[in-house]
Structures are given as C-alpha cells and as structure tokens.
C-alpha cells in the first residue's frame with residue numbers, strides 16, 4: 001500500500017486530495033496549522049489505520065521533521081509528497097509591509113522547501129517516488145494586487161524544474177499543479193475582503209470569476225485532486241518537470 005504526505009490538508013485542495021488518496025486505497029499523512037478543522041475531518045472519515053494528522057506549521061522545519069517521522073513510523077515510509085500549503089495576501093510592491101513580505105516568502109517558498117527537504121530522503125529510501133508542488137497559474141501570469149503571491153509561485157516553478165533534473169537519477173518525478181481559480185476558503189476570504197472594501201457581494205465576485213472561464217465555472221478542489229493523484233501515481237511515469 002502506498003503512502004502520501006500532504007501539507008495543508010485541512011481545507012480546500014489539500015482536503016480534497018486527502019479524500020482522493022484515501023478513496024484510491026493509499027495511506028495518508030497530513031499536516032496543517034488548522035487542527036480544529038483537521039480533527040473534524042478525520043473524525044468524519046474514521047479511517048484511523050490509514051489516516052494520520054499532525055498539527056504543524058510548514059514554516060518550521062522542526063514541525064515538518066516531527067510530522068514526517070510520525071508518518072514514516074506509522075506507515076513504514078513515504079512514496080509521494082504533495083507540497084500544497086500556501087496562502088494569499090493582497091498587495092502590490094508599493095504597499096506591502098516587511099512583515100507581510102516575510103510571511104508570504106516563509107509560507108509559500110520556505111514552507112514548500114522545508115516540506116521537500118524533509119520528505120525527499122524518504123522517497124530516495126523507497127527507491128523512487130513522486131513530488132507534486134501546488135503552484136498556481138500565477139507561476140506564469142500576472143494578476144492585480146498579487147505581487148507577493150505571484151513572486152512566490154514563480155519561485156515554485158524554478159524549484160520544480162531544478163528538482164526534476166537533480167532527482168531523476170533517484171527515480172523521483174517532480175511536477176507542479178498550476179490551477180486557475182478554484183472555489184476554496186482561500187478565495188472566499190479574498191472576495192470577502194474585496195467585498196468590504198468595494199461594497200459588492202461575495203456572490204457577485206464569484207459570478208464575475210466564473211465568467212472568466214471557458215466552461216463558465218471556476219474549478220473545484222476535487223477536480224484538482226484528480227490531477228494531483230494522477231501525477232503522484234505510477235500512471236504519470238513519463239511526467240517530470242511539468243506543470
């Protein structure tokens with residue numbers, strides 16, 4: 001039975017991915033800051049033999065060490081990792097504070113790098129595996145008021161390509177998911193902020209966002225989880241360095 005380690009698995013894309021991998025028969029270990037939501041989820045799923053939650057902050061390497069060791073101890077190893085935890089804040093280069101810049105870099109870049117540094121040795125030990133990084137369409141397109149988000153997601157692009165080259169010889173594939181807008185709490189929170197500032201309802205923002213997509217609807221966390229599963233599984237044996 002295969003095992004995946006997922007960061008940010010309490011809500012949104014991470015939570016849908018936890019469910020997808022469990023549905024496919026994998027063991028899942030996941031870490032998140034939001035212990036209250038994670039505990040509600042695991043109680044509902046009720047799969048104690050195949051699911052492990054560890055509270056932790058990806059900005060802290062020691063938290064990741066503790067989480068990854070707990071997963072290895074319970075399931076015997078790690079075959080795939082989904083570095084998913086990330087945050088968004090609205091800013092431009094003109095108004096971002098030092099604290100917010102630091103928060104974005106620490107969470108989206110260091111959080112991902114910490115996750116990879118702690119898990120990849122176990123993938124090597126397993127004789128190979130798959131790394132999936134949750135980047136964004138802002139890896140390659142600019143969007144308004146998303147200076148730090150775009151900057152950090154761009155960095156994940158180069159991390160993906162560089163790791164794909166360095167880790168190929170260990171049988172490790174490295175790919176990124178670069179979704180457009182997905183209906184999750186991350187975007188709900190963003191629209192709530194806009195809504196207060198611009199006196200427009202959150203529903204109106206969703207309507208406008210849906211209209212930007214060819215099918216008339218943004219993505220769902222479950223749709224992204226399908227791609228994450230494909231990339232993490234042996235079905236994607238020829239895919240590496242991609243997005």
Ligand SMILES: NC(=O)c1ccc[n+]([C@@H]2O[C@H](COP(=O)([O-])OP(=O)(O)OC[C@H]3O[C@@H](n4cnc5c(N)ncnc54)[C@H](O)[C@@H]3O)[C@@H](O)[C@H]2O)c1
Pocket residue numbers: 007008009010011012013014031032033034056057058059084085086087088107111134135136137178179180181182183184185186187
């Ligand atoms: N929603 C979108 O439109 C969209 C599009 C492309 C990419 N993404 C990316 O997908 C990933 C997941 O986002 P989402 O939309 O599902 O958001 P979300 O807010 O629903 O989920 C993010 C999860 O990560 C956790 N988290 C945040 N910081 C953490 C930290 N330091 N340590 C541990 N856990 C932490 C949160 O508690 C939360 O459970 C992010 O990296 C985001 O940038 C989202």
